[in-house]
Amino acid sequence: MVEVPPEWIQRSQGGEAEYFDRLVEAYQAPVYNLCLRMLGNPGDAEDAAQEAFWRAYRAIRRFDPRRPFGTWLLAIAAHHCIDLLRRRKAPTVSLEALVPPQELRDPSPGPELTAERAERERTLTATIQKLDPEDRAALIMRYWYDMSYEEMSQVLSLSTGAVKSRLHRARRTLADLWASTQPKADPPRRRPDAAPAF
Amino acid sequence: MPHLPFEDWLFTEEVLSLEQEEALRGHLRECPACRQLATSRAESEAALREMAIAQPRRDFLERWTQMRQQREEAGRRLWHAWLVLALCGAGALILAAILGLQLVALVLSPIHLAAELARLATSLASQVTVAEVLWSVLLQGARQLVPMPVWAGLVVSLGLLCALWVLVILRFDVQGVQK
Numbered sequence: 430m431v432e433v434p435p436e437w438i439q440r441s442q443g444g445e446a447e448y449f450d451r452l453v454e455a456y457q458a459p460v461y462n463l464c465l466r467m468l469g470n471p472g473d474a475e476d477a478a479q480e481a482f483w484r485a486y487r488a489i490r491r492f493d494p495r496r497p498f499g500t501w502l503l504a505i506a507a508h509h510c511i512d513l514l515r516r517r518k519a520p521t522v523s524l525e526a527l528v529p530p531q532e533l534r535d536p537s538p539g540p541e542l543t544a545e546r547a548e549r550e551r552t553l554t555a556t557i558q559k560l561d562p563e564d565r566a567a568l569i570m571r572y573w574y575d576m577s578y579e580e581m582s583q584v585l586s587l588s589t590g591a592v593k594s595r596l597h598r599a600r601r602t603l604a605d606l607w608a609s610t611q612p613k614a615d616p617p618r619r620r621p622d623a624a625p626a627f
Numbered sequence: 628m629p630h631l632p633f634e635d636w637l638f639t640e641e642v643l644s645l646e647q648e649e650a651l652r653g654h655l656r657e658c659p660a661c662r663q664l665a666t667s668r669a670e671s672e673a674a675l676r677e678m679a680i681a682q683p684r685r686d687f688l689e690r691w692t693q694m695r696q697q698r699e700e701a702g703r704r705l706w707h708a709w710l711v712l713a714l715c716g717a718g719a720l721i722l723a724a725i726l727g728l729q730l731v732a733l734v735l736s737p738i739h740l741a742a743e744l745a746r747l748a749t750s751l752a753s754q755v756t757v758a759e760v761l762w763s764v765l766l767q768g769a770r771q772l773v774p775m776p777v778w779a780g781l782v783v784s785l786g787l788l789c790a791l792w793v794l795v796i797l798r799f800d801v802q803g804v805q806k
Contacts, residue, residue, distance in 0.1 A: 446699075450691070453687075453691050454688050457683050458681070459680060461681060478687075483698065486695065546677065549674050553674045553678065573678075593640075596640070600668060600671075605664075605667070607667045608663060608667040
């Protein structure tokens with residue numbers, strides 16, 4: 430997780446908006462990534478991330494500096510995404526979502542992904558969207574942010590036991606869905622000299 | 628073939644005992660369904676760990692700053708609008724309280740109320756008569772003193788002032804709050 434000087438947080442709490450802008454700059458990637466993995470759509474993710482920062486900006490005076498700022502920010506973003514997902518009547522799929530996320534990222538040259546890896550990422554993004562919002566949030570926090578059960582329970586406002594149970598269910602569902610997206614093994618080929626089947 | 632508790636062990640993060648591990652290995656050797664599940668878990672987790680943190684668009688911070696400033700401005704306008712509304716409401720309440728107290732005092736003594744109503748009616752009638760007389764005198768005098776084009780100019784200027792007033796209210800108050 431990103432580390433920022435505590436002074437930035439203190440000054441933001443004192444009402445200096447420029448320091449909160451610095452916090453936005455520092456945390457934009459983790460917050461956007463969480464929203465993208467939760468919502469599965471770059472446009473919605475960008476709007477959700479902006480809204481999460483606005484909510485954090487309004488609530489910064491109530492932030493307890495003894496807590497990790499990143500976890501607090503991700504909690505706001507996660508709850509906002511869960512609310513959005515609950516309000517959605519049906520899952521929406523945009524044209525952007527059909528394009529591999531890596532291709533939508535920074536257009537400057539970077540480490541190239543192989544076609545197979547990009548395809549796997551696209552499949553996984555689509556598969557994650559089928560999970561329950563809170564299970565999805567638990568999975569994302571575990572695998573992208575390496576959060577402990579205690580941190581996840583704080584972020585999701587759940588007990589540690591409930592987090593473990595959600596994570597267990599999310600893994601199980603993901604494995605089932607993953608298996609259904611993988612091509613089935615080819616049946617044994619008939620030898621050309623074999624007798625016809627009819 | 629019973630899959631419990633092996634399915635649970637496949638998806639737990641708890642450390643299994645040596646006996647549990649051995650039992651799970653034995654079960655996986657015999658059960659193709661659980662073996663498939665174990666493979667799917669391993670593959671999906673490997674794919675999860677492979678995915679990097681996605682980056683937002685380059686203008687994310689710029690968009691944030693613009694949004695913050697716009698929302699702060701809208702908040703300020705809304706606060707001003709509420710302040711004006713609250714002051715108007717307070718004024719109206721004070722006026723209503725004063726009038727209400729007088730009305731209560733009048734209602735409590737019916738003779739006093741009748742006398743007050745009669746006095747009010749007489750006063751209104753006399754004021755209307757005075758206004759009519761003054762208006763006719765003014766009209767006659769003004770018609771002789773002020774030429775017609777000046778009258779027309781005055782009326783047009785008053786109309787324009789009214790229109791300007793309405794426009795200013797619309798521009799700086801109603802539309803400002805909507806933004």
